Amino acid sequence: MFRSARQMKFSFAEPSSDISRSNREPSFRQQGSDATFSHWCRKLVRNLGLIDLEKRVAVEWNPRMRSCAGRAFWPSGLIHLNPELSNISESEIKRTLLHELAHLIAYERNPYRAIKSHGLEWQRACKDLGIPDERATHELALPTRSLKRRWKYECPKCGKAFERVRRYKGAVACYECCLKTTGGVFDPIYQLVESPLI
Ligand SMILES: [Zn+2]
Numbered sequence: 001m002f003r004s005a006r007q008m009k010f011s012f013a014e015p016s017s018d019i020s021r022s023n024r025e026p027s028f029r030q031q032g033s034d035a036t037f038s039h040w041c042r043k044l045v046r047n048l049g050l051i052d053l054e055k056r057v058a059v060e061w062n063p064r065m066r067s068c069a070g071r072a073f074w075p076s077g078l079i080h081l082n083p084e085l086s087n088i089s090e091s092e093i094k095r096t097l098l099h100e101l102a103h104l105i106a107y108e109r110n111p112y113r114a115i116k117s118h119g120l121e122w123q124r125a126c127k128d129l130g131i132p133d134e135r136a137t138h139e140l141a142l143p144t145r146s147l148k149r150r151w152k153y154e155c156p157k158c159g160k161a162f163e164r165v166r167r168y169k170g171a172v173a174c175y176e177c178c179l180k181t182t183g184g185v186f187d188p189i190y191q192l193v194e195s196p197l198i
């Protein structure tokens with residue numbers, strides 16, 4: 001019988017055990033619903049007595065995700081996972097899943113109250129799921145939307161400086177200084193001084 005990477009064994013019975021990724025196809029891109037993870041989440045919320053959430057919770061791999069590792073939708077109970085996670089490690093998939101599940105649990109327990117997404121209620125849910133030290137943001141090597149700024153530009157006259165992600169291809173001058181003297185036409189006197197940011 002055909003055996004896809006997603007059907008491979010996940011042993012979540014022992015929360016502390018990290019699963020080696022050696023028996024996984026590294027280039028396999030996950031997509032669609034995940035029965036194994038959905039089942040695991042249902043079991044976890046049932047153990048916490050959230051019978052109604054148990055009926056709704058479902059896990060899906062979303063190939064449109066980029067910088068986010070996972071996302072939780074409440075009240076639908078849907079959790080989206082970034083397929084890139086399967087190329088990082090099994091323990092990261094698991095950690096992300098618990099992080100998102102904690103969001104669902106926090107909202108489910110406080111349906112009529114506006115709670116902070118990573119506030120006390122979420123932290124309590126993390127504790128209940130065995131990840132008491134979980135943080136709001138991940139440090140995974142996923143593509144980020146906000147790119148790191150690598151270049152600094154400074155006007156030699158007025159000293160105005162700013163940072164950019166991409167390097168300017170041609171010479172650029174301070175617009176404000178040029179505006180004052182030439183009416184906005186490029187003047188090399190005000191050419192911005194470029195320096196790399198470390
Ligand atoms: Zn979160």
Ligand SMILES: [Zn+2]
Pocket residue numbers: 155156157158159160174175176177178190
């Ligand atoms: Zn200037």
